[in-house]
Amino acid sequence: MAPLLEIKNLTCRRDEGSGSSIFHDLSLEVEEGEVLIITGRSGCGKTTLLKCVAELDVYQTGDILLRGKKATEYGIPTYRTLVQYVPQRPSLLPGTPLDFLRTIRSFRSRQARARSTRPSASDSHASEGDYGAVRGSESIDPLELAAEWGIEKTMWKREWGTLSGGEGQRIALAVAVGVGGAEVVLLDEPTSALDAATMKTVEKSLVSMLPPLKTQHSGRGGGVERKGTGPKALLWITHEAAQAERVGTRTVDLTRQ
Numbered sequence: 039m040a041p042l043l044e045i046k047n048l049t050c051r052r053d054e055g056s057g058s059s060i061f062h063d064l065s066l067e068v069e070e071g072e073v074l075i076i077t078g079r080s081g082c083g084k085t086t087l088l089k090c091v092a093e094l095d096v097y098q099t100g101d102i103l104l105r106g107k108k109a110t111e112y113g114i115p116t117y118r119t120l121v122q123y124v125p126q127r128p129s130l131l132p133g134t135p136l137d138f139l140r141t142i143r144s145f146r147s148r149q150a151r152a153r154s155t156r157p158s159a160s161d162s163h164a165s166e167g168d169y170g171a172v173r174g175s176e177s178i179d180p181l182e183l184a185a186e187w188g189i190e191k192t193m194w195k196r197e198w199g200t201l202s203g204g205e206g207q208r209i210a211l212a213v214a215v216g217v218g219g220a221e222v223v224l225l226d227e228p229t230s231a232l233d234a235a236t237m238k239t240v241e242k243s244l245v246s247m248l249p250p251l252k253t254q255h256s257g258r259g260g261g262v263e264r265k266g267t268g269p270k271a272l273l274w275i276t277h278e279a280a281q282a283e284r285v286g287t288r289t290v291d292l293t294r295q
């Protein structure tokens with residue numbers, strides 16, 4: 039069976055392909071249940087790699103396969119819902135988090151309708167007011183998840199730019215893992231703006247959403263019970279060795295690639 043995610047011989051160059059290489063001939067496989075830590079010195083290409091995997095950045099050679107299929111076979115917008123990138127600074131997004139959630143829900147709803155003529159679960163909540171109108175059928179409600187991380191509901195109605203770095207990070211994370219359907223979530227230093235206690239709470243809930251690992255890896259992977267309610271795997275950029283040790287099942291150091 040094809041791996042969950044396969045990166046094959048990926049090469050990415052600076053300046054839209056005309057400059058020097060950021061990484062060259064990089065190959066990786068990610069299986070279900072993994073928290074693959076991406077680390078390495080500043081500027082070595084960690085963010086670029088995640089953006090390439092999300093098909094947001096252009097690479098010059100190589101293939102990225104999700105369950106054996108290229109993004110073009112899924113269609114790029116659908117692929118990006120299956121492989122979701124969570125930016126380091128969501129404060130640069132326009133509008134409010136609630137607008138963002140509505141847009142994603144509406145896209146998912148259209149996708150679901152295209153696949154089936156059955157009414158979507160979000161329709162059945164359409165009379166529940168501002169927040170209920172964007173609720174979906176997933177087992178994780180982003181607003182409730184964010185509330186567990188200390189985010190009050192009213193914050194969802196504020197412009198992204200008015201939220202603190204840590205508030206914006208938690209909301210963006212809750213949307214990425216809470217709005218169902220993402221198979222692989224790409225986390226770009228997801229807890230860099232959080233205090234130590236909140237960081238550990240977020241880490242635990244993220245790892246608990248994964249399915250159990252099929253193969254034993256050297257890392258501890260959080261040592262938390264896995265419920266399999268969220269994405270199938272995480273690619274997680276961090277500069278913190280202690281965090282990598284807590285959550286990671288495997289580490290790739292891009293400095294050495």
Ligand SMILES: Nc1ncnc2c1ncn2[C@@H]1O[C@H](COP(=O)(O)OP(=O)(O)OP(=O)(O)O)[C@@H](O)[C@H]1O
Binds near residue numbers: 081
């Ligand atoms: N649009 C761009 N044009 C030219 N160079 C770019 C562009 N985007 C990124 N780079 C360069 O590519 C390299 C990799 O950048 P990237 O942001 O992926 O590094 P990183 O490992 O995530 O860094 P950090 O740890 O500092 O966040 C850097 O040298 C960066 O300056």
